[in-house]
Amino acid sequence: MPTIYDVAIEAGVSKSTVSLVINNSPKIRPETKYKVLTAIEKLGYTPNIAAIELTTKRRLNLGMIPVTNHDSPKRTDFDSIDDNYYHDVSRGIYDVMKNYNYGLLTEQFTATSANSDKLPNIVKTKRVDGVFIIGGLFDDSFIKNLLKVKIPMVILGRTYPNIDSVSTDSKFATYIGVQYLISKGHKEILFIEGPELTPSSRMKKEGYNLALTEAGIPFREELVAKSEFTALGGYLAVKDALTNQNIKPTAVFTSSDAMAVGAMRYFYEKNVRIPDQISIATYDDTILATHAVPALTSVALNKDQIGRQAARLLLERLRNPKKEVENIIVPVNLVERDSVRSI
Template sequence: MVTIWDVAKDSKVSKSTVSLVINNSDAVKMETKLRVLESIKKLGYVPNMAARELQTKVKNILGMVFLVNESAQKSHSFHSITETLFYDTFSGISSQLKDTDYGLLSERFSAVNQTSLPSLIKNNRVDGVFIIGGLFSEAFIKQLQERKIPAVLAGRYFPGIDSVAPDVHHAIYTGAKYLLENGHRNIAFINGPEQMQVAQQKLEGFEKALQETSETVMDKAVVHTDYTGTAGYQAMKQIWESGKRPDAILAASDGIAVGAMRYLYEQNVRIPDDISIMGYEQSIISEHAIPALTTMNISKEQMGEEACKMLLRRIETPNAEIVNHTVETSLVIRDSVRKR
C-alpha cells in the first residue's frame, strides 16, 4: 500500500509538504506542488480521508436529505410521493462533484415528524447538506440554521437560506395557458396542500392564466390534496362525484396526474378524447404513462447542479451573501392533451 511517506520520498519533500499539497494549501511553491502531484499520480497514492478529517476537521462528505410525507413508506408506493425529484436532482449534484474530493450521504426524512433534524445532521456526519423538496416547516429551517451547517434548499425558497427552485407560478401559468389555447374552457386544477406556500404560488399562476383569456371560462374547479397517486385518485373522484365534468385537468405534480388518470380509466373516460390532462415536474412516470403525459419540465438536474455550486460556495465562504436562484421551466408536449 502506498503511503504519504512514499510520496514524500519520491518527490524529495517532507511529509508535511505532501500534506499541504493534498489540502491545496497556497503555502507550497507551484514547482514543488507539481512535483508532489506527479508523484501522487505515478504511485497511485490515495489519501487516508479518516486521518485527514482528524487533522483538518473536514469530512469531505455532503448530505442529501429528501423530505417525504412518511419515511417508512416505500418510495415506489402509490400512496407515497414519487421520489423522482430526489433522483434527478441527485444526478445534477453528482455531476458537479465528479472532479472534487466530496462524497455523498443520503437520508429520507419524514415531513410529518420535524421536531428533530435528520440523523446525518444531528450526528455531525457531513460538511454541508442539500435539503431536497418543499415539505418543511419554519421550525425545521430554524433548527437547521441553529446548527450553523452550510445548507442549500433545492425545490423551494425560504428567507435567510441559500435556495434554488423553479418558478412554479410561471410553470402552472404556462400549463394553464396551453390548455386554454387548445380550446379548453372547463378546467379543474388539482393542487398541492393548501397551507403550502408553493401551492399558493401555483394557484396564483392558474388564476392569472384564466383571467387573461379573452373568452369566458365556462367552469373551473380547484381541489387541494397531497402529492401522491392515491391523493390524485381521490381528488379526481371528488370532482367527478360532485357532478362536474371538466374537459381538462391540470395537476400540480405528475404523481397527482397519474392518480387522476387511474380514476378516469376506471370510469371508462378516454384521455385525451374525452378529457385532457397535464402534469407538473417531467418525471419518468410522465413518459411511462398511457397516454404519455404532457407536463411542465422544472429542470431538476439543473437545479441539482446549481444547488451544488451554491453549497460548495457556502462551505468555502461561510459569510457570503444569501443567494436565491430560479431555474427556468418549459412545456413538454406529449399525448395527453388534445385540441377542442
Template sequence: MVTLLDVAASAGVSRSTVSLVINKSPLVKDETRQRVERAIQELGYVPNPNARGLVKKENKSLGVIIAIEDQPYNTYEFNYETGLYSYNITNGIPVGLANTDYGLLTERFCVSIQGKELPALVKNNRVDGIFLVGGLFTPELIERLKEKKIPIIAIGRYYDQIDSVSTDVTQGVYLGVRYLLDQGYRKICYINCPQIYRSNAERVAGVQKAMREFHLEMKPDWLVYCKHNTGEGGYEAIKRLWQSGARPQAIAAANEPIALGIMRFLYEQDIRIPEDIAIVSYEDSVLGGYAVPALTSVNIQKEYMGELAARIMLKRIRKGQEGELEHIIVEPNLVVRSSVGKC
C-alpha cells in the same frame, strides 16, 4: 505502501511541507513544490482521503435531506409516493460534484419531528454540507440547521435564510393552463397539491394568471386540494369533484402521480383522454412518457437544479460561509405529448 514520511524523506523536506503541497497551499515555494511533486510521482504516492479528512475535520460526504409526509406505506399501491421528484433532483447532484472526492448520503425526514429532532446525518456530524429537497422544511428547522455551521442549499424551494435553486412554480402552472386555453378549452379545473405544501398558493396564482388573459375565472369549487401527493390523492380529489356534478373540459394536475390517479378515475367512468377530456400535468418525469396516453407536462428541469445546487455547495465549501446568498431560478418548459387535443 508509500507513506507521507517516505515522500518527505525523498524530497528532503518535512512531513508538514508535503501536506502543504498536497493541499495546494500558497505558502510553499515553487522550487520546493516541484521537488515534492516529483517525489510523489516517482514513488507513486496516493493521498489517503480519509486520513486527510480526519486532519481537516472533513467527512467528504454531503447529505441529501428529503422531506416526506407523515404517511405510512404498507403496499406498493397508488397510495405510495413515487419519490421521483427527489430522485430526479438527486440524480443531478453528482454531475455538479464530478471530479471531486465528495459522495452523497440520503435521509428521508418526516415533517412531524421537525420541532423535536434534527436529521440524523446532521445531528451525528456525518456530512460537510446538506441539500434540502422538498417544500416542507420550516424556517425554525433551517435556523437550527444553520447552527451546525455547514453549507445548506435548498433545492426546489426558495428559502430566504439559505442558498437555493428553485423553479418558477407560478410560471410553470401558467404554461400548462395557458396551453389548454390555447387549444380551445374553457371549462378547466385544477387539482392542487396538499395545502401543507408552500407551493400550493403559487400554483393557484399560475392558474389565475392564465385565465385572466382570456377574461375567465375558475369556479371556486373547481379548485380541489388533494389530501396526499399520490395517485390515490388525485383519484379521490377528482371523484369528489365529479360527484358534485362538475363536468370540466380539461384538468390541470399539480404533479404526475396526481394526474395518474385522475386518469384512473376517468378510465373507470369510460371517459376517454383526450377525446372527452384533456389533462396537463406538472414537474414531468418518466411517468409522463409511460402513461397512456402520454401526459403533456411542464418540465421543471429537476436534474439541472441538482447540478446547480452542487456547484453552489462546492463554492461554499471552498470559500466558506461568507458572501451573499445565491438564489437561482430555473425556468420551466412545456413538454407536449398526447393527453391534450383540440377542443
C-alpha cells in the same frame, strides 16, 4: 498503504515538502515537485482522508437530506407520495459533485413537529461540511435547528429567508400549463389542487387563476377539486368533481404527475378516452408523465438543473462563507406529448 512519510523517503525530501507539493504550494522548485510526483506515482500513494479531515477540521463530505413529514413511504403504492423529486434532483447534484473531492452522504430525515428538536445524524455527528435539504413539505423547526448549528446549506424545492435556495416558480409553472390548455381551445378546465396548507398548493392555484383571468375566462369554484399530491388523490378528486358537480370540463390540469395518473385511471374506468374525449396536462414531468399511456403533456421543472445549481451554490458557499445569499428560480418548460388535443 504508503503514507506521506514513505513518499518523502522515496523522493528524498521531508514530509512537509510532500504535503506542500500535494497542496500545490507555489514555493516548491519544479525539480523537487517532479521528484515528489514521481515518488507518489511509483508508490501509488493516496492521501489518508481521515488524517486530512483531522488536521484541517473539515469533512470532505456533503449531505443529501431528503426531508419528508412522514415515515418510510412505500414507494410502489398507488396512494403514496413518491420521491421522484429527490431522485431527479440528486442526479444533478451528483453530476456536478463528481468533479470535486467531496463524497455524498445521504440520510433520509423525517421532520415532523414530534421530533422538532432533532437533527439529522450526519449533521449531529459532524460527518458533513454542508447539506442539501431536499423537499418542500416539512416542519420548519427543522431548518431552525440547522441554522443553530451553523452548517452551510442549500434548500431545494422551496425558499427560506436568508438561506441559499433553488426552486421553481410554481405559480408561473402552473400558469404556463393552464395557458397551454387555453391556447388549445379549452375553456372549461378542471383544476386539481394540492392540500390546502402547503405554500406551493396556493401558488399553483394562483397560477391557474392568472391564466383564466388573462384569457377572460371566469373562475368557477366547482371547477377546482382538492386532494393529496398522490395518484389516489387525483383519482378521488376527479371522481368526486365529475359525479357531484354539474360540470363538463374538456380538460384537466393536475398539480402533480401522480395526480394525473390517478385521473387517467378514473377515465379509463369510465371508458373516457384521452385525449379524444378529455385532455390532461400536468405539473412535474417525472417518469410517470413520460411513461403514461398516452404520454402526458407536463410542465417540466428541470430538476436536473435544480440539482446542478444547488451543488454550485453549496460549493461556492463553502469556499466563501460570507457571500451573499442567493435564491435561484430555475425556469420551467412545457413538454408537449399526447394527452392534449385541440378543440
